[in-house]
Amino acid sequence: MVDVYIFGILWEEIVNWFLVQPIYGQILVLVGVIALLALAVVIVYYVLKGVAYLVYYILKGVYYLLKGLGLLFYKAFEALYYAISGETKPESSTPAQEQQAAPQVEKQPEPIITVQKTYQTIKPDVAFCSECGSKFSESMVQTLSNNGFVHCIHCGKGFQSRSMPIES
Numbered sequence: 317m318v319d320v321y322i323f324g325i326l327w328e329e330i331v332n333w334f335l336v337q338p339i340y341g342q343i344l345v346l347v348g349v350i351a352l353l354a355l356a357v358v359i360v361y362y363v364l365k366g367v368a369y370l371v372y373y374i375l376k377g378v379y380y381l382l383k384g385l386g387l388l389f390y391k392a393f394e395a396l397y398y399a400i401s402g403e404t405k406p407e408s409s410t411p412a413q414e415q416q417a418a419p420q421v422e423k424q425p426e427p428i429i430t431v432q433k434t435y436q437t438i439k440p441d442v443a444f445c446s447e448c449g450s451k452f453s454e455s456m457v458q459t460l461s462n463n464g465f466v467h468c469i470h471c472g473k474g475f476q477s478r479s480m481p482i483e484s
């Protein structure tokens with residue numbers, strides 16, 4: 317057997333010391349160990365979370381930095397191009413577009429039609445009416461599998477198979 321050392325103490329010595337303790341002492345030690353483990357797990361969790369956030373914001377920062385640099389280079393080359401070619405830079409059309417923006421048409425919210433579901437969805441293997449408790453007849457099961465829906469022949473409650481939803 318391999319001797320395991322924890323903080324320079326032999327594991328077997330720890331076990332032997334633990335076993336000679338009175339029962340409440342053992343319980344206290346166990347509670348303490350569990351509390352320490354829980355604390356360690358919580359600390360590890362928050363450390364990992366912090367690291368993940370850090371990495372996320374670093375990547376985000378790098379992304380915006382590269383985006384800004386790209387835009388800067390683009391503008392610089394654009395200006396250089398117009399300076400060399402002597403062409404006049406076409407006016408940006410954004411302000412005109414902004415002025416042309418049509419007044420916001422108030423959209424009337426679509427009236428929500430509540431469709432009352434008269435069919436209860438059931439699994440194909442369920443063969444008893446939930447309303448009156450009578451067993452589905454052969455013809456009812458057949459109708460259910462053929463049409464996807466069926467009405468109880470005893471109480472008239474509607475059922476539909478799960479695979480074929482019905483808009484009533």
Ligand SMILES: [Zn+2]
Nearest residue numbers: 445448468471
């Ligand atoms: Zn029924």
